[in-house]
Structure formats: structure tokens, C-alpha cells
Amino acid sequence: xxxxxxxxxxxxxxxxxxxxxYALVALGFVLIYKASGxxxxxxxxxxxxxxxxxxxxxxxxxxxxxxxxxxFGTEIHxxxxxxxxxxAILLTVVVMVLLAWMVQRFIFRHLVxxxxxxxxxxxxxxxxxxxxxxxxxxxxxxxxxxxxxxxGINETIDEVTFGWFGYGFFIDNxxxxxxxxxxxxxxxxxxxxxxxxxxxxxxAVADDHQAALxxxxxxxxxxxxVWSLAGFVALVxxxxxxxxxxxxxxxSLIALKALxxxxxxxxxxxxxxxxxxxxxxxxxxxxxxxxxxxxxxGATENWFAYMLALIFLVFRPQGLFGExxxxxx
Amino acid sequence: MFxxxxxxxxxxxPQDSQTFPIRFDRWRYYAVLFVAIFVIPFMINDYxxxxxFMPFLIYAIAAIGLNILVGYCGQVxxxxxxxxxxxxxxxxxxxxxxxxxxxxxxxxxxxxxxxxVGVLFGLPSLRIKGFYLAVATLAAQFFLVWMFNKVSxxxxxxxxxxxxxxxxxxxxxxxxxPNTEAWATYLFCLIFTxxxxxxxxxxxxxxxxxxxxxxxxxxxxAEIIGVNPLRAKLTAFAVSSFFVGISGALFFAVYLGAVEVxxxxxxxxxxxxxxxxxxxxxxxxFGSFAGAAFLVLLPVLLKIIGVDWLGWxxxxxxxxxxxxxxxxIVVFLIAEPHGLAQLWRVAKEKLRLWPFPH
Numbered sequence: 001x002x003x004x005x006x007x008x009x010x011x012x013x014x015x016x017x018x019x020x021x022y023a024l025v026a027l028g029f030v031l032i033y034k035a036s037g038x039x040x041x042x043x044x045x046x047x048x049x050x051x052x053x054x055x056x057x058x059x060x061x062x063x064x065x066x067x068x069x070x071x072f073g074t075e076i077h078x079x080x081x082x083x084x085x086x087x088a089i090l091l092t093v094v095v096m097v098l099l100a101w102m103v104q105r106f107i108f109r110h111l112v113x114x115x116x117x118x119x120x121x122x123x124x125x126x127x128x129x130x131x132x133x134x135x136x137x138x139x140x141x142x143x144x145x146x147x148x149x150x151x152g153i154n155e156t157i158d159e160v161t162f163g164w165f166g167y168g169f170f171i172d173n174x175x176x177x178x179x180x181x182x183x184x185x186x187x188x189x190x191x192x193x194x195x196x197x198x199x200x201x202x203x204a205v206a207d208d209h210q211a212a213l214x215x216x217x218x219x220x221x222x223x224x225x226v227w228s229l230a231g232f233v234a235l236v237x238x239x240x241x242x243x244x245x246x247x248x249x250x251x252s253l254i255a256l257k258a259l260x261x262x263x264x265x266x267x268x269x270x271x272x273x274x275x276x277x278x279x280x281x282x283x284x285x286x287x288x289x290x291x292x293x294x295x296x297x298g299a300t301e302n303w304f305a306y307m308l309a310l311i312f313l314v315f316r317p318q319g320l321f322g323e324x325x326x327x328x329x
Numbered sequence: 330m331f332x333x334x335x336x337x338x339x340x341x342x343p344q345d346s347q348t349f350p351i352r353f354d355r356w357r358y359y360a361v362l363f364v365a366i367f368v369i370p371f372m373i374n375d376y377x378x379x380x381x382f383m384p385f386l387i388y389a390i391a392a393i394g395l396n397i398l399v400g401y402c403g404q405v406x407x408x409x410x411x412x413x414x415x416x417x418x419x420x421x422x423x424x425x426x427x428x429x430x431x432x433x434x435x436x437x438x439x440x441x442x443x444x445x446v447g448v449l450f451g452l453p454s455l456r457i458k459g460f461y462l463a464v465a466t467l468a469a470q471f472f473l474v475w476m477f478n479k480v481s482x483x484x485x486x487x488x489x490x491x492x493x494x495x496x497x498x499x500x501x502x503x504x505x506x507p508n509t510e511a512w513a514t515y516l517f518c519l520i521f522t523x524x525x526x527x528x529x530x531x532x533x534x535x536x537x538x539x540x541x542x543x544x545x546x547x548x549x550x551a552e553i554i555g556v557n558p559l560r561a562k563l564t565a566f567a568v569s570s571f572f573v574g575i576s577g578a579l580f581f582a583v584y585l586g587a588v589e590v591x592x593x594x595x596x597x598x599x600x601x602x603x604x605x606x607x608x609x610x611x612x613x614x615f616g617s618f619a620g621a622a623f624l625v626l627l628p629v630l631l632k633i634i635g636v637d638w639l640g641w642x643x644x645x646x647x648x649x650x651x652x653x654x655x656x657x658i659v660v661f662l663i664a665e666p667h668g669l670a671q672l673w674r675v676a677k678e679k680l681r682l683w684p685f686p687h
Contacts (some may be wrong), residue, residue: 039460070641110663117405120460121607122662124600129655135648256596259464267460297479306468313457313465 010170011289012282017175019281020182021240025258026265026273027186028233033267034206035226038108039120042127044255046096046231049134051238051247053095055145056138058088063137089235096231097224104224131252140249145242178240185236186274189229198225206268260309265320272321280305332680348530365519370512378511379584385625386518387579390525392605392617394572399603400612401533402565403545404454408466410598411473412570414590415443416577418483421492424505424582425485432499436521436578443574444567446473451566455559458548470596477590491589494582505582514583521579525572530614532568541565542612573602604654608661610670619669627653 025043032040040046056063060079069075083091107126111119193199204212205222213219241251261280265272284304292300332353339345349355373382391409398406420439423430450469454462477483484492496506503509504517532538540561543551552558581588588594601624609620628650635646665671679686 066642067645070639070645107659107663114662114666117459118662118666120405120463121603122659124603125655125658125662127655128600128651129659132648132651132653132655136645136652140644140648253596256467259467263461263464299475299479302475303468303471306464306471310453310465310468313461314453317457317461 008286008289011285013171014175015282015285016278017171017179017281018285019278020175020179020274021237021244021277022254022257022261022281023274023277024178024182024185024233024237024240025255026261026277027189027270028230028237029258029262030267030270030273031189031233032226032230035202036108036205036223037116037119038123039116039267040230041120041123041255042130043230043234043258044252045127045130045134046099046234047238047241047255048247048249048251049099049130049238050092050096050231050235051145051242051251052134052138052143054088054092054235054239055143055242055247057091058083058085061138066139067136089239092235093232096235097228100224100227100231103227104220108223109220127252131249143242143247145239145247172244174240174244178244181236181240185233186270190270198222202226257305260305263309263313266318269321275320280308283308332677332683334681348534362523365523366516370516373511373515375511378515380629381625382515383518383584385622386515386522387576387584388602388605388621388625389522389618390579391573391576391602392609392621393525393529393614394569394576395602396606396609396611396613396617397529397533397541397572398565398569400606400610400616401538401545402541402562402569403548404451404562404565405459405463406466406569407463407596407599407603408450408469408473409573409602410594410596411470412443412447412573413577413580413598414473414477414594415446415570416440416574417581417588417594418477418492418590419443419574420578420582421494422483422485424495424497428495428497432497432504432517432582435497436575436582439578440571440575443577444571447566447570447573448563451563451570454562454566467596470599474590474594489589491587492581493587494585497582505586507586509583518579518583521575525575526614526618529568529572533614537561537564545612604658606668607658608668610668613668613670615673616668616670619673623669624654 025047028043028046029040032038032043055061060081060083062068062076062079065077069077103126107122108119111122193203201212201217202222202225204215204217205219209219212222237254238247238251241254245251257280258277261276262273263276264279265274265276284301287304288300292304332351334351337350337352339350347355349358369382391413395406395409398404416439419442420435423435423438424432427435450466453465457465478490481487481490484490487493494505496503496508498504499517502513504513533541540551540556541564543554543556544558544561544565548558551561577594580593585593605620605624606617607620608623609618610616631646631650631653632643635641635649636643661668
């Protein structure tokens with residue numbers, strides 16, 4: 001049945017694109033986890049915060065306008081200017097770097113040497129804090145991010161596949177752009193960590209904190225750098241998801257989807273994050289299409305990724321590409 | 330001066346191993362119980378019960394349950410909301426299937442069913458630990474919520490997909506439904522809270538609790554000295570889910586009355602209960618109460634101050650609430666990783682030496 005086959009291939013391709021976006025969020029986790037051993041739960045909220053900030057800067061929103069109006073009884077909402085997308089993105093990067101510095105200075109500097117699970121819980125606290133601040137700063141209404149990315153069905157693919165199968169595939173232009181951006185970003189990150197001085201220092205810190213300290217690497221600087229990079233990745237993920245489904249709270253839940261991606265790929269591996277993301281993206285779309293919709297009543301995408309990771313972990317606890325876990329008493 | 334063990338002699342073994350060895354503590358405990366059972370029910374109205382006492386009591390049960398798993402056994406779980414949903418739906422099915430049976434039995438049975446589901450989802454904990462387990466419990470959270478949404482048998486094929494608590498009584502007193510008295514629902518929840526606290530306290534003092542703590546502190550070492558990790562972890566999951574299930578049943582049947590599963594038992598509920606035990610103190614029964622009280626009272630207080638006094642819009646206050654809760658978690662983890670319970674312990678140590686600290 002060529003019709004069914006064509007459908008399946010289309011679902012497969014769409015899953016691949018969704019997987020790339022999951023991988024993009026997962027990448028931020030891996031960066032921080034590798035360099036500092038912190039499992040950053042706030043990555044998704046960082047993406048949300050970045051997207052909100054970008055939107056706010058582009059449209060000239062006054063930060064904390066709602067709060068200021070409530071306290072002083074004023075009626076201010078907008079500065080009255082609009083910032084071009086590129087400049088706004090640069091400004092948002094500055095904000096994210098500032099955020100990285102503050103996170104390092106006010107939270108994690110005080111938690112050095114604590115158990116990993118304490119650090120994890122601190123990032124949950126950070127996630128709530130950031131979510132509240134983001135809502136106070138820019139308002140919690142749903143925003144549509146317009147940074148000039150192409151959207152809608154890709155005509156060329158539609159026509160070509162129509163010629164092959166007699167059925168045109170629906171592939172969103174945005175997904176294609178997102179995939180390209182993700183690939184470029186990963187390549188850039190790998191190049192950065194392999195060929196630059198800071199990248200090498202970052203890997204040294206990831207390998208052994210104390211040894212890195214003893215050869216003169218500044219832990220503080222590296223951690224700020226890593227959080228900034230994670231902030232940057234969050235911004236990219238925020239732009240992509242924001243353009244796809246609007247800037248709203250559910251954006252931060254996508255970060256939860258990145259967790260099973262990480263567990264499949266292994267927490268410490270960048271290629272693992274990519275491949276894990278692709279497996280989850282394709283897996284959940286195919287499962288929904290072949291089994292979920294016809295037999296289970298749909299919406300299986302909510303839990304499929306977690307179940308897959310759960311079953312997978314029982315057989316291989318360190319993930320596909322993770323380092324072997326060796327425990328000693 | 331008055332808070333000390335001097336002069337308080339134990340002459341029998343039961344006396345020596347009682348929960349509150351210091352006389353002052355013991356009397357304080359009796360006094361709190363007395364006030365809770367005999368004074369508060371006569372003074373409260375619907376507002377107090379619905380906005381403060383009932384959420385506090387129900388969340389305290391959930392926090393005790395989660396604390397057994399996370400604080401005592403060291404298995405981080407983000408599936409609390411899902412397990413509460415199991416308790417709620419089990420209670421609903423029992424209530425509609427056996428209308429004449431007392432609510433006490435329904436709630437306890439709901440806890441039992443949740444315990445079984447908890448053991449099922451606890452099985453992977455034998456292979457995976459730490460963050461990995463935390464994420465694995467998310468599978469329970471999302472899968473259970475999805476299941477209660479999709480399988481219409483669970484909500485008796487009602488058109489809205491909601492479950493509504495029918496009117497049920499115990500010993501002739503209405504407990505659920507719209508026509509209940511404030512004191513009745515309060516006492517009903519209170520009984521379960523006291524029951525949970527006493528059972529949890531005594532379990533954690535005994536051999537089971539020590540096995541849990543051994544697993545928490547280092548599972549491999551515990552295994553070497555003869556603790557069976559299968560038994561310890563699965564009992565922790567079972568007992569924890571039992572309490573969480575009870576709290577879910579009460580939350581649905583007595584407190585809310587009508588529940589839409591994704592809204593009432595979503596992932597945010599899991600985090601809320603987790604925050605309670607972090608702020609209250611991991612590995613402490615008192616901490617579960619303190620954390621529950623704190624996070625129930627904070628939004629109420631903020632609402633009174635922000636909305637009623639200052640006249641701010643409610644959404645600002647809700648966002649401020651997020652900021653404060655998140656900030657407090659970080660502050661607590663930095664300043665006092667053992668939570669409010671540790672502050673309480675330090676205060677008691679100080680009190681023992683007071684007023685002559687040298």
C-alpha cells in the first residue's frame with residue numbers, strides 16, 4: 001500500500017524534524033552537565049525566558065510594566081519603538097550572559113561541593129524563580145514571535161514527492177530551517193570545544209575540577225561561560241519553538257521532553273543528545289501514527305518518550321553513549 | 330530550664346524508646362493534638378477549612394508519603410501527582426461501585442491500590458538511580474494522567490471527562506458532596522493525617538526505616554551489610570504511594586469534590602509536594618508538616634497582602650508567588666539544606682541549654 005507507506009515516510013520525516021528541536025534543548029543540558037555536573041532543570045524555562053525577552057525587546061515593551069503600573073498607578077506599556085530582529089537577538093544574548101553571571105554569582109558559587117541532587121533541586125527553584133520573573137517582566141500572555149523565519153508548507157518538496165508517490169508531503173519550512181540551524185549550532189559547539197583555548201579549558205573542567213584548577217583554569221569563568229552558552233542555546237531553541245507554537249508557558253515543558261532524550265543518549269555526550277533526540281522524535285511520531293491514533297485514542301506523545309526511556313534504561317542504565325557507571329564503596 | 334531530660338527517668342524499655350523522650354515535647358504533642366481535635370472543629374467555618382486547614386492536612390499526608398521515598402530512602406520521585414490521581418480515581422470507582430460502604434474503607438483501599446501501582450513503577454528503581462530515576466518517574470506521571478483522560482471506564486463514561494464525588498457518609502455523617510459540615514470534613518482529614526504521621530514516624534524508627542536510610546546513604550554498602558535492596562526500595566515505594574494515594578483520595582473526594590485529572594494532578598502538583606519536603610526538611614516527619622503549612626499559607630498570605638491590602642491584580646500576585654517560592658527554595662538550599670526541620674532542631678538544642686549556655 002503505497003499510500004500508507006508515503007504517510008509513514010512523511011510522519012518519519014516530521015518526527016526527524018521534531019527530534020532535531022528536542023535535541024536543541026537537550027544540548028543545553030549536556031553543556032552544563034558536562035562542565036559542572038549540574039543537571040539544569042531550568043533549561044526549558046531559560047528558553048521561555050529568552051524568547052519572552054526577545055519578543056519584549058523587539059516590540060519595545062517596558063520591563064515590569066504591569067507591576068510598575070500596579071504600584072504607582074501609571075499606565076505605561078511600551079517605549080514606542082521597535083528594534084530590528086538581529087539587534088534584538090544580540091541584546092537578548094547580552095541579557096542571557098548577564099543571567100548566567102547572576103546564576104553563578106548568587107546561587108552556584110554558594111553550592112560548590114554539595115550533592116548533585118541538591119544542585120538539581122536548586123535548579124528547580126531557579127526554574128520557578130525565572131518563570132515568575134519572566135511573567136512579571138514581560139507579561140504572561142501568549143506571544144507570537146516574528147523574526148522573519150520562513151513558515152508554511154515547502155512547495156518544492158510537496159511537488160517532488162507528488163511526482164514520486166502521487167501524494168505531496170507536508171514539510172514545514174520552519175522545521176527545515178530549524179534543522180539547519182541545529183546542525184550548524186552543533187558543529188560550532190564541537191569546533192569551539194575542540195579548537196579554542198576556552199573550549200579546551202571547558203573540557204578540562206568537565207574532566208576533573210581540581211586538576212583543572214591546579215593548572216590555572218578559572219572555574220568561575222568557565223562556569224559563567226558554560227551557563228552563557230546554555231543561555232544562547234536556550235535562546236535559539238526559544239526562537240524556534242516560539243515561532244512554531246507561540247511563546248507561552250508550555251514552551252518550558254518541552255524541556256521535560258528533553259530529559260528522556262538525554263537519558264537515551266547519555267548525559268555526557270553531545271552526539272548522544274542529537275541521536276537521542278532523533279530517536280525520540282521519530283519514535284513518538286511513528287508510535288502515535290501507527291499505534292496511538294488507531295488503537296489507544298491518541299495523545300500518546302505525552303508519555304511515549306518517558307516510557308521508551310524508562311524501558312530502555314532498565315537494560316542500559318548509562319544510555320547509548322554515556323560513560324560506563326562504575327560505583328565504588 | 331523547662332526543656333531538658335534531667336530528672337526524667339525511664340524505668341522500662343518502652344519508656345526508653347518512646348517517640349518523645351523529653352517531657353516537654355510529650356506535653357506539647359498532647360496539647361497540639363488536643364487543640365486540633367477538640368478546639369479547632371468548634372471554631373472553624375467553611376472559609377478556614379477550605380482555604381487553610383484541609384489543604385494543609387491533605388498536603389501534609391502527601392508530603393509525609395513523598396518524604397519516606399525521597400527523604401528516607403533517597404529515591405527521587407517526580408510522579409507524586411500521578412499517584413495522587415491513582416488514589417483519587419480508585420476512590421471514585423469504589424465510591425460509585427459500593428455506595429453503602431464507609432468512606433474510611435474507601436480511602437484506605439484507594440491508598441492500597443495506589444501502593445500496588447507505586448510498586449509497579451518502583452521496579453525500575455532497582456536498576457536506575459538518581460536523576461535517571463527522577464526522569465523515569467515522570468513516565469508514571471504522564472502515563473497515568475493520560476490514562477485517566479483517555480480510558481473512559483475510569484470516569485464512568487461521563488461526558489465531561491470529570492469525576493464528581495457523590496454524597497457519601499461515615500457513621501451517618503456526610504463527608505463528601507456539597508452539603509457537608511466544615512467540622513466533619515476537617516475531622517475526617519485530621520484522622521488520616523494523624524494516622525499517617527504516627528505510622529510513618531514509627532516505621533522510620535524501626536528496622537524498615539533503618540533499611541531505607543541505609544539504602545539512601547549508600548546503596549552498595551547497605552547491600553553488603555545485608556540489606557535487601559529489592560525489599561527496601563519496593564517497601565519504600567509501597568508505603569510512600571499508600572500515603573500519597575490517601576492524600577489524592579481525600580484531595581478529590583473531600584476537598585475539591587470534582588476533578589479534571591490534568592488540571593488537579595498535573596506535573597505542577599508533583600513539584601509542589603517536592604518543594605514542601607525540601608523547604609520542610611528531607612527525612613523528617615515534622616518537616617513534612619512544616620513544609621506543607623508553609624506552602625499552603627504563603628499563597629494565602631500573599632493574596633491577603635497583595636490583593637486585599639494593596640489592591641494589585643491577582644495575576645501579579647500569582648507571579649510573585651512563583652518568584653518567592655523559587656527564591657526561597659534556593660535560599661533554603663544554600664543556607665539550610667535540611668530545611669525548616671533543622672531550624673527546629675537547632676532551636677531545641679539551644680532551648681535545652683537556655684538560659685545558662687555554659
